Amino acid sequence: MSNKRQSMMPPAPKPPTSLSSSIVIAEHASLTGTKLIMIGSNTVIHPRAKLNSAYAPITIGSTCIISERSQIGILKEPEDEEEAEPVVIENGVVVEVGAIVEARRVGEGSVIEVNARIGKGAVLGKHCKIGPLCEVAEGEVLPDFTVIFGNGMRRIDNSGVEDLKMKMVARQVEVLRKLIPSNIAKFQ
Amino acid sequence: MTSFTPYTYFQCPCTESSLPTHRLSDSSPPAENESSDDERTFDPRAPRANYSLYPLEHLFYCEDCHQIRCPRCVLDEIVTWYCPNCLFEVPSSTVKAEGNRCTRSCFQCPICIAPLSVSSVEAPPSGLGAEIATQSGPFVLNCGYCSWSSKEIGIQFEKPNGIFGQLAKVKNGGGPILTAKERRKDREDRKRDFSGSSVSEIREETPEIDVPREPLDPNEKLDAESQFSNLRAFYQSQLADASPVSALGFTGDYGYGSPGALSRIMGLYTGSTAFDKKAKSKSGAMREARDALEGLQITPSSDEEALVKLHAEGWHTTSSCSQRAEFPNSQAQFIDDLRPVAYLLRTKRSKRCKTCRHILSKPESKVQTTRFRIRLVALNYIPSISLKPLSPPTSSSSSSSLLQPMRPVQFLLTFKNPLFDSVKVTLATPTKTPGRFASKVTVLCPQFEVGANTDAWEEALRENGSRSSTSEKRRTKADFLEGQHQAEAGKVWERGRNWVSVVVEVVPASLSFQGPEFLKTEERRQGEGDKEVREDEDVLEIPVFVRVEWEADSAHDEAGGLGASKEKEGKEKRELAYWCVLGVGRIARD
Ligand SMILES: [Zn+2]
Ligand SMILES: [Zn+2]
Ligand SMILES: [Zn+2]
Ligand SMILES: [Zn+2]
Numbered sequence: 001m002s003n004k005r006q007s008m009m010p011p012a013p014k015p016p017t018s019l020s021s022s023i024v025i026a027e028h029a030s031l032t033g034t035k036l037i038m039i040g041s042n043t044v045i046h047p048r049a050k051l052n053s054a055y056a057p058i059t060i061g062s063t064c065i066i067s068e069r070s071q072i073g074i075l076k077e078p079e080d081e082e083e084a085e086p087v088v089i090e091n092g093v094v095v096e097v098g099a100i101v102e103a104r105r106v107g108e109g110s111v112i113e114v115n116a117r118i119g120k121g122a123v124l125g126k127h128c129k130i131g132p133l134c135e136v137a138e139g140e141v142l143p144d145f146t147v148i149f150g151n152g153m154r155r156i157d158n159s160g161v162e163d164l165k166m167k168m169v170a171r172q173v174e175v176l177r178k179l180i181p182s183n184i185a186k187f188q
Numbered sequence: 189m190t191s192f193t194p195y196t197y198f199q200c201p202c203t204e205s206s207l208p209t210h211r212l213s214d215s216s217p218p219a220e221n222e223s224s225d226d227e228r229t230f231d232p233r234a235p236r237a238n239y240s241l242y243p244l245e246h247l248f249y250c251e252d253c254h255q256i257r258c259p260r261c262v263l264d265e266i267v268t269w270y271c272p273n274c275l276f277e278v279p280s281s282t283v284k285a286e287g288n289r290c291t292r293s294c295f296q297c298p299i300c301i302a303p304l305s306v307s308s309v310e311a312p313p314s315g316l317g318a319e320i321a322t323q324s325g326p327f328v329l330n331c332g333y334c335s336w337s338s339k340e341i342g343i344q345f346e347k348p349n350g351i352f353g354q355l356a357k358v359k360n361g362g363g364p365i366l367t368a369k370e371r372r373k374d375r376e377d378r379k380r381d382f383s384g385s386s387v388s389e390i391r392e393e394t395p396e397i398d399v400p401r402e403p404l405d406p407n408e409k410l411d412a413e414s415q416f417s418n419l420r421a422f423y424q425s426q427l428a429d430a431s432p433v434s435a436l437g438f439t440g441d442y443g444y445g446s447p448g449a450l451s452r453i454m455g456l457y458t459g460s461t462a463f464d465k466k467a468k469s470k471s472g473a474m475r476e477a478r479d480a481l482e483g484l485q486i487t488p489s490s491d492e493e494a495l496v497k498l499h500a501e502g503w504h505t506t507s508s509c510s511q512r513a514e515f516p517n518s519q520a521q522f523i524d525d526l527r528p529v530a531y532l533l534r535t536k537r538s539k540r541c542k543t544c545r546h547i548l549s550k551p552e553s554k555v556q557t558t559r560f561r562i563r564l565v566a567l568n569y570i571p572s573i574s575l576k577p578l579s580p581p582t583s584s585s586s587s588s589s590l591l592q593p594m595r596p597v598q599f600l601l602t603f604k605n606p607l608f609d610s611v612k613v614t615l616a617t618p619t620k621t622p623g624r625f626a627s628k629v630t631v632l633c634p635q636f637e638v639g640a641n642t643d644a645w646e647e648a649l650r651e652n653g654s655r656s657s658t659s660e661k662r663r664t665k666a667d668f669l670e671g672q673h674q675a676e677a678g679k680v681w682e683r684g685r686n687w688v689s690v691v692v693e694v695v696p697a698s699l700s701f702q703g704p705e706f707l708k709t710e711e712r713r714q715g716e717g718d719k720e721v722r723e724d725e726d727v728l729e730i731p732v733f734v735r736v737e738w739e740a741d742s743a744h745d746e747a748g749g750l751g752a753s754k755e756k757e758g759k760e761k762r763e764l765a766y767w768c769v770l771g772v773g774r775i776a777r778d
Binding site for chain 2: 066131147149150151154155156157158159160161164
């Protein structure tokens with residue numbers, strides 16, 4: 001109830017932020033909430049990505065890509081005030097279009113595919129991949145290299161190409177830097 | 189309740205001859221058909237009906253037999269084989285020689301069936317001239333969906349192309365796979381060594397094969413291919429021993445598939461009664477394979493190993509049934525036994541009429557084109573039937589999508605004529621639908637004519653010439669009828685250039701078993717013990733017998749049709765009759 005009313009109110013108050021000067025953040029990205037949002041170096045925030053720190057602070061590492069219409073942050077007011085755990089996204093994470101991330105921690109080099117959902121309090125290990133439309137339940141803990149795909153099928157990725165993938169994310173960030181006009185000043 | 193879409197299925201007449209006349213011929217109500225020559229009622233619920241009912245889009249029409257043809261009464265012929273992934277055409281000789289899989293670089297993920305792509309293990313070159321620089325190997329196949337990689341099963345490739353050939357030479361784990369030829373040579377060498385020289389000598393003698401050679405072990409574990417090749421070699425030698433003359437000439441690789449050789453192999457088991465007596469006296473009985481060299485594997489010797497592995501690594505390292513099904517010849521129990529699956533080839537097929545062998549459908553042979561050279565689909569010959577409620581259901585009541593028992597409903601049946609000649613349509617329905625719950629059906633106008641499917645521009649020209657064209661008249665008449673909103677018996681509801689709508693009135697049956705006695709069919713009385721409405725028994729299906737008559741130009745079969753019944757010059761009477769089933773809706777349960 002209350003959060004609805006808040007979001008209706010124009011103009012939304014700017015959340016406190018700590019942004020690295022090397023990030024790329026589109027003008028039409030939306031940063032809302034009241035708690036601290038921290039974004040590390042070389043991270044790209046696409047237009048219409050939503051970061052909401054109303055109930056918990058958000059920390060995003062360096063060289064991450066947060067795509068359009070993805071939602072980062074706790075979406076619903078927790079029943080117990082104390083419970084809202086901060087959302088931490090480590091380095092080199094790619095959050096694809098329309099994904100919802102409420103996780104406590106998303107490990108380094110993970111990929112969250114299109115329209116996937118990561119429940120509140122979940123912990124993803126390093127280099128996980130959550131397939132399109134897949135879900136991770138609230139509070140679930142996934143070991144490193146977990147791949148979730150298809151109809152909730154799981155496997156551990158042993159291919160050992162995580163370094164290569166991290167490099168590819170870094171290259172993608174370089175390309176996006178040329179494509180997306182950044183406007184940090186709007187969010188500081 | 190789920191929504192229900194009305195449907196129309198057509199029965200292919202090819203099943204008619206084999207259809208037993210009907211289930212309860214003595215007790216069912218006689219079908220009061222307008223056309224008295226057909227007395228049988230088609231029961232869409234009969235188990236056999238499932239196999240003869242098709243949507244119109246699935247049917248062909250043979251111009252020579254003047255008959256509907258369904259997938260069951262056409263013959264398929266393969267025009268081209270092609271890979272669905274790279275769209276390359278594969279010559280049938282290659283298919284015969286190398287099997288029906290793509291032999292280029294097209295593979296599916298063994299875990300999730302997504303297509304695999306080839307990529308370098310090394311980072312792509314960057315900096316100046318990165319675009320023109322070629323990637324350096326080694327290369328792996330990897331899945332973009334579940335991120336499986338051939339690296340996980342220890343397979344890497346030197347070149348990014350011709351993966352099929354490269355993969356055929358590597359075992360999971362990276363060891364080489366011997367070709368059939370190499371295997372034979374290897375086996376012969378081993379045999380020779382086995383009979384004479386010691387292990388150390390083998391290595392010196394055959395340096396040209398760089399495979400590390402283990403000492404011969406009669407209990408050696410063999411993979412499927414080498415077991416097959418060992419077995420084959422063993423039986424070939426046995427057969428050769430059995431008849432040294434080799435009159436049938438089955439010393440070749442495939443020779444033992446000949447009937448003579450087969451009877452010999454059968455002779456192994458049947459005490460050789462059917463066996464050539466001479467050969468028997470010469471060589472005595474054949475024996476079975478004795479050890480691994482001869483292709484005998486006592487048990488799947490990996491069982492204990494598998495148990496240990498299962499204990500150590502757990503359930504998630506085992507492969508699923510569907511994953512295993514891709515490798516029918518090997519016991520791919522674990523994920524790391526799986527291999528990339530080469531794409532199965534697809535075919536383009538032409539179809540022939542089974543009766544007269546004329547081609548009904550022939551696609552363009554080029555893989556990339558979707559055009560057809562010949563396509564005699566029923567849609568172009570038979571009036572299509574569509575069904576909709578006469579008065580659109582009011583959305584206010586939630587149960588409006590269900591038919592209310594014992595309450596008459598009117599449906600509009602629209603016939604659309606695809607032919608360039610006008611057709612005369614005659615409909616016949618049983619007054620009560622077959623089955624335990626008999627609904628009453630009345631076609632208000634069972635006989636009518638549907639206009640020709642003339643070209644639209646032709647129509648326009650005609651209308652230009654004379655404003656008061658016949659079709660216009662009809663339309664105004666239809667409008668008039670619509671204004672009245674009342675269906676009249678014996679009259680067409682609405683009519684257009686090449687279509688006609690008629691009204692069908694249905695009184696849905698009650699699904700309760702306490703219904704009035706006069707509505708109960710014999711079948712229902714008999715089935716009284718079974719007081720459950722069976723699956724889909726609440727769906728109201730109406731069998732309709734459709735007879736279409738028209739006069740067609742017979743110009744095209746002038747040559748053969750000398751004795752044909754020609755009425756006017758170049759005109760020929762045609763008639764087509766078939767059963768249809770109209771799925772009207774679900775009846776509400778009370
Ligand atoms: Zn048929
Ligand atoms: Zn291919
Ligand atoms: Zn896969
Ligand atoms: Zn035919």
